[in-house]
Amino acid sequence: MNAAEPILVNASRFRAAHELDWKRLDGIVSRIERRGIGALTENDLLMLPLLYRSALSALSVARETSLDRALTNYLEALCTRAYFQIYGVPTSFWTQLKEFFVRGWPQAVQSLWRETLVAVVLTLVAAVTAFLLVMHDPSIFYSIIPDSLAGGRDPSASAESLRQTLYSEGKEQDWLATFATALFTHNAQIAIFAFALGFAFAIPTVLLIVYNGLMLGAFLAVFAAKGLGLEAGGWLFIHGTTEIFSIILSGAAGFRIGTAIAFPGRSARADFAFAVGRQASAVMAGAVVMLILAGLLEGIGRQTILNDGARYAIGGAMLAGWLTYFYAVRKRNVAVS
């Protein structure tokens, strides 16, 4: 009847006792959500786990003793937000990036060696097939490579005009960087695509890799028929070792996804898919990094370096560098992480 009457509803007593703590936790979590963990004072940082745990226990108590649904809903939402700020926040971007280059990427590539081998074999078989086919019957070239891509480099071209395409120096230095960028974005999109298509049981990825090999073989055949094989090899080699390797790797990442979906083995399909997915995505992200270099080599390096020997040397050095980086024996990861 009057204000002195004790509060009888559990939830009200409970709210009165803890509401300030919840509000404080709410404030801290909101600040992290808005401006990151750096926005917290030292004191807030120390209080965060305490407040989180007390809110969590309040949630358990409220579920068992209180019928105030607004209260349990509020605490559920608050605890969920706090949980993800405490447990779900990744290590800093730069730490992750360093970890990726030092360990994550090469390890992921190593673990995909089987798929990589398959992709290499597919590329080689396709390239050799296309090479032999076009050498035997040049008209096949037109059914492999669309006109827009050939750009005059087809069997009907004269040896002289072919030679020119191999050693054409960029007219304006300005254009080289643009050319390199366009190459990179185009190729990187294909690498990502090859990875994603792996989900369809890797069949489209196989097609993509085979087609890539076919184009390679067909182009080489056109030049080889005119006695320009070695020169075309250099033209291709300078960036190709990096570019084709990266396409092969992203294809391998796609294969890994596809086989994981199709043959999950003993684990549940979803569990296996994601264990594999993170690994494969590291390989794909690495492939994009490789393509940046390949784009620079192709767009700038190839247009300025016209010496076959230098072209082969650079391409070979890149390949050796990649192979060492990926497959060189590393100390086992002894750290606890």
Place this chain on the structure above:
Amino acid sequence: MWPFRKRGPKPPHSLRRSFVTPEGVDLQLELGGAGARAAAFMLDALFMLIVLIVASIVIGLLAAAAKSQLMVILWLIGFFVLRNGWFILFEIGGRGATPGKMALGLRVVARDGAPLTGGAVIARNAMREIEVFLPLSFLGYQASQEASDAFLAIFALSWSGIFLFFPLMNRDRLRVGDLVGGTWVVRTVRTKLAADLGAEEEVARPRRSFTDAALDLYGVYELQTLEEVLRVGRPEALATVAAAVRRKADLPDDGDDLGFLTDYYRALCVRLERGMMLGRRRDNKFSPAVSRRG
């Protein structure tokens, strides 16, 4: 406890998932529904389009002024980063959400509750290539071709549609990308603690008291429904509910629906909570009353 938790047939396709924290409390995560997810994506697509248009205009103006290839390069790289990086960069950040997801109160988290790694975010977003861009490119292809290819286009569209509509085909609303990245999208809304219905008003007023018989009418389910009616506070709903309670409890109408229902809510709440303390939880009006034994 479990036999008492059953509240008749479970609501179909609930998006609540049990999720136990290291402290041993089940957070009962709520997954983002397909509609909210689609809306978030639309918003993101819209934002990306706006950024693209604004940036293109700015770069175009700068390029006209500077006459340099630098702007073309900037645009090419910008386009690539926008297309592939928008989702990845936002989700890798501490919030785990793109602007679209933030607007709808969604957040990407790892299904096992561990921190969301860069690998998982990249995997889940690279898959957008086959979920979104593949159907789109088939659409574009179809539009550019003659009708003779219609069959091929329909086949390609329905094939790529499998990936697009994948979230509707599993109960956790997982995208293809979620499956591969080991993530799911949960609702994390900022809520305010709603006012306490059980608390005393500042102006003290006499409370109605109710007989045991009147309070034995309802259980927890009805109490919480009443709570919702009181919180929303629509006069028509209040009048209907008050009339129903009065009729059942055989009480006279005193003209103050809100006051009556608030008092009834408090009294019922106290009674049901006491029963709960004694291990007699009354889930709804069909279960045996708290006061009766046996």
